[in-house]
Amino acid sequence: MSAPALHAAGLSVPGRLDAVSLDLGPGELVAMVGPNGAGKSTLIQALAGLLPAHGAIHWNGQSLSHIPAAERGRRLAWVGQEAHFEFAFPVREVVAQGRYAWGDDPTGVAEALAELDLTFLADRPATRLSGGERHRVALARALATQAPIQLWDEPVAQLDVRHALEVMRLARRRADGGGTVLVSLHDLRAAYRFDRVLVLDRGRLVGNGGPHEVLTADLIRQVFRVEATFVESLVPELPQD
Amino acid sequence: MRNRLAIPVLVALLVMAFLASLAFGELRLSFSQVVAALGGGSDDIARTVVRDFRLPRALVGMAAGAALGASGVVMQAFFRNPLASPGLLGVSSGGALGAVAVLALGPMLGFASATLWALPAASVLGAFGATGAVLMLAQRGAGTERLLLSGVALNALLGAGTSFLLTTTVGHFEVNAQILFWLMGGLESRSWEHVWMGVPAILAGCLLLLPLGRAMDLLSLGEHSAQSLGVDVRRLRRQLIALSTVLTALATATAGVIGFVGLVVPHILRLAFGPAHRRLLPHSMLGGAAFLLACDLVTRTFPIGLRLGVVTALVGGPFFLWLLRRPR
Numbered sequence: 431m432s433a434p435a436l437h438a439a440g441l442s443v444p445g446r447l448d449a450v451s452l453d454l455g456p457g458e459l460v461a462m463v464g465p466n467g468a469g470k471s472t473l474i475q476a477l478a479g480l481l482p483a484h485g486a487i488h489w490n491g492q493s494l495s496h497i498p499a500a501e502r503g504r505r506l507a508w509v510g511q512e513a514h515f516e517f518a519f520p521v522r523e524v525v526a527q528g529r530y531a532w533g534d535d536p537t538g539v540a541e542a543l544a545e546l547d548l549t550f551l552a553d554r555p556a557t558r559l560s561g562g563e564r565h566r567v568a569l570a571r572a573l574a575t576q577a578p579i580q581l582w583d584e585p586v587a588q589l590d591v592r593h594a595l596e597v598m599r600l601a602r603r604r605a606d607g608g609g610t611v612l613v614s615l616h617d618l619r620a621a622y623r624f625d626r627v628l629v630l631d632r633g634r635l636v637g638n639g640g641p642h643e644v645l646t647a648d649l650i651r652q653v654f655r656v657e658a659t660f661v662e663s664l665v666p667e668l669p670q671d
Numbered sequence: 672m673r674n675r676l677a678i679p680v681l682v683a684l685l686v687m688a689f690l691a692s693l694a695f696g697e698l699r700l701s702f703s704q705v706v707a708a709l710g711g712g713s714d715d716i717a718r719t720v721v722r723d724f725r726l727p728r729a730l731v732g733m734a735a736g737a738a739l740g741a742s743g744v745v746m747q748a749f750f751r752n753p754l755a756s757p758g759l760l761g762v763s764s765g766g767a768l769g770a771v772a773v774l775a776l777g778p779m780l781g782f783a784s785a786t787l788w789a790l791p792a793a794s795v796l797g798a799f800g801a802t803g804a805v806l807m808l809a810q811r812g813a814g815t816e817r818l819l820l821s822g823v824a825l826n827a828l829l830g831a832g833t834s835f836l837l838t839t840t841v842g843h844f845e846v847n848a849q850i851l852f853w854l855m856g857g858l859e860s861r862s863w864e865h866v867w868m869g870v871p872a873i874l875a876g877c878l879l880l881l882p883l884g885r886a887m888d889l890l891s892l893g894e895h896s897a898q899s900l901g902v903d904v905r906r907l908r909r910q911l912i913a914l915s916t917v918l919t920a921l922a923t924a925t926a927g928v929i930g931f932v933g934l935v936v937p938h939i940l941r942l943a944f945g946p947a948h949r950r951l952l953p954h955s956m957l958g959g960a961a962f963l964l965a966c967d968l969v970t971r972t973f974p975i976g977l978r979l980g981v982v983t984a985l986v987g988g989p990f991f992l993w994l995l996r997r998p999r
Contacts, residue, residue, distance in 0.1 A: 475895065478899055479898075479899075480895045480898055480899060498903075499898070499901055499902060499903035499904075499906075500901040500903075501901075502898075502899070502901060503899065503900045503901020503902070504901065506899065507899065507900075508895065508896070508899035510893070510895055510896060514893070515892050516751045516752065516753065516891065516892070517751075517753070517891050517892065517941070517946040518941075518945075518946055519888070519892070519945075519946055519947070523888075523947065524892065527888060527889050527892070527900060528900060530885065530886075530889055530900045530901050530902065531900060531901030534885070556892075568896070571896075571900075575900065
C-alpha cells in the first residue's frame with residue numbers, strides 16, 4: 431500500500447478548523463460540502479500549505495515542511511474561491527504561470543486553455559473577463575501545472591451549466607488518470623457524482639465516505655438545517671462524444 | 672512587436688536626455704563640444720562644466736530615476752495595486768526626517784560642515800529605520816493589508832516629525848530654505864561624492880531585482896496562488912522589501928524627496944508595453960532615468976525656482992490623466 435496522496439492529522443486553525451484528520455488517495459475524486467463558514471476554504475488552504483496550521487500534513491508520505499516551494503508547485507495545484515487579476519496579463523500568460531515550477535516549460539498550456547474553452551480568449555487581458563471566465567482561467571492555470579493533487583475551492587459556483595459540467599468532467603478525468611482531486615461545492619446533488627464526500631460543519635469533519643452513506647436526510651438536516659427529499663428531477667448532462 | 676520596440680525607444684530617450692543634460696544650462700554647449708569634453712578634449716571651461724558639474728548631476732539623476740521607477744514596480748507588484756508607490760511603507764518619509772533632522776539640528780550640534788556625508792547618511796538611516804519599524808509593527812509574515820496600514824500610520828508620524836522640525840527653523844531663513852529645497856528634491860550641485868554614494872549601490876540593487884521579475888508576475892496576481900504555483904512568497908517578499916528600501920533610500924539620500932516618478936513611470940510603461948515584470952522592470956528603470964533627467968532639464972531651462980519634485984508632478988500629472996482618459 432503506497433502512502434496516501436494527501437494526509438492530514440489533527441489539522442487545526444484556531445477558531446476555524448478543529449482537529450481534522452483525513453486521507454485522500456491517488457485516483458480519488460472527492461467532494462467537500464458544508465454550510466457557509468464551516469471551514470471548507472480554510473481546510474483546502476491548510477492542505478495546500480497556504481495557511482499556518484497546527485497538526486501534520488503529508489503529501490505522498492512526505493511532511494509538507496520538508497517540501498521546498500518549487501517542488502510544492504509541481505505536486506499540488508490550488509484554485510481559490512476568488513479569481514481577481516489586478517494587472518492586465520493576457521489569459522495565455524496567466525495560464526502559462528502554471529508552468530513556473532517547471533522552469534516555464536510551456537508543455538500543456540495550450541491543452542489547458544482548450545480544456546476550459548479559453549482558446550478564443552487567449553489574447554484578452556485577464557482584467558477584462560467576466561467572473562466565470564476568470565474562474566476558468568484560474569482552473570486552466572491549475573491544470574497547466576499538471577500537478578497530481580488538485581484542490582479546487584468552489585470552482586463551479588460562478589460557472590454556467592455547461593462549463594460547470596465540463597469542469598466536473600475534467601475533475602473526473604484527472605482522477606481517472608491517477609490524480610487526486612478535492613472540490614468544495616454547495617450543490618449537494620452534484621456531490622453525489624463523486625467517489626467520496628467530506629462534510630464539514632463548524633470546523634469539524636462530520637462526514638467522510640461514499641455519497642450515499644454520508645449524504646443522508648438526517649445528516650443534511652443536522653448540518654444544513656434543511657429537509658432533504660430524494661426525487662426524480664431534471665439532470666443536465668453533457669452530450670456523449 | 673510593440674514590445675520589441677520598448678528597449679530601443681527607451682534607450683534612445685535616455686541617451687537624448689543624458690546628452691541634453693550635459694549640453695544645456697547657463698553655458699550652452701553643442702553636442703560635439705559635449706562629446707569632446709567627455710573624451711577629455713574641448714576647452715578647459717567646457718571640460719570643467721561637463722565633467723565636474725553636469726556629468727555627476729546627470730548620473731545621480733539617472734540613478735535616482737531608475738531607482739524610483741524600479742521601486743515603484745516592486746511596490747505595485749507587492750501590494751498588487753497599480754497605485755502603490757515607493758514611499759508607501761514610509762521609506763521616503765523616513766529618509767526625509769533623517770535629512771531634515773541633520774539640517775535642522777546640525778548647526779546646533781556643530782557638525783554643519785560635515786553635511787556632505789552627514790545628510791545622505793542620516794537620510795539612509797531614517798529610511799531603513801522606517802522600513803524596519805513597519806516590518807516590526809506588521810510582525811513577521813503578516814498580510815499585505817496590515818503592512819499597508821502600518822505604512823500609512825508611520826508616514827503620518829514621520830511627516831509630523833518633519834513638519835515639527837521645519838517649524839522650529841522658521842526664524843533661521845538659511846536652514847529653513849535648505850530644508851524646503853531638500854523636501855522638494857533637486858539635483859543641483861551634485862558632486863562626484865554623490866555619484867559614489869548612490870550610483871553603484873543603485874546599479875547593484877537594480878541588477879539584483881531583474882531576476883525576480885518572473886516571480887513578481889505570479890505575486891502580482893495573488894499571494895496564495897503564487898505560493899501554490901511554487902514561489903517562495905515569504906522569501907520573495909523579504910527580498911522585494913529590502914531591495915525597494917535600498918533603492919528608494921539611496922534615491923532620496925542623493926536627490927531629495929521626489930514624488931510621482933515611482934507611480935507614474937511604471938504605470939505608463941505597463942499600459943504601453945504590458946505588465947510582464949521581466950520587461951517592466953528594465954523598462955521602468957530606463958524610463959524613470961529618462962523622465963527624471965527630462966524633468967531636471969525643465970528646472971534648468973526655466974530658472975524660476977521650480978524644484979525637481981514639483982516638475983515631476985507638474986509634467987507627470989497631466990500626462991497621466993490624459994493616458995487614463997484614453998479609450999483602451
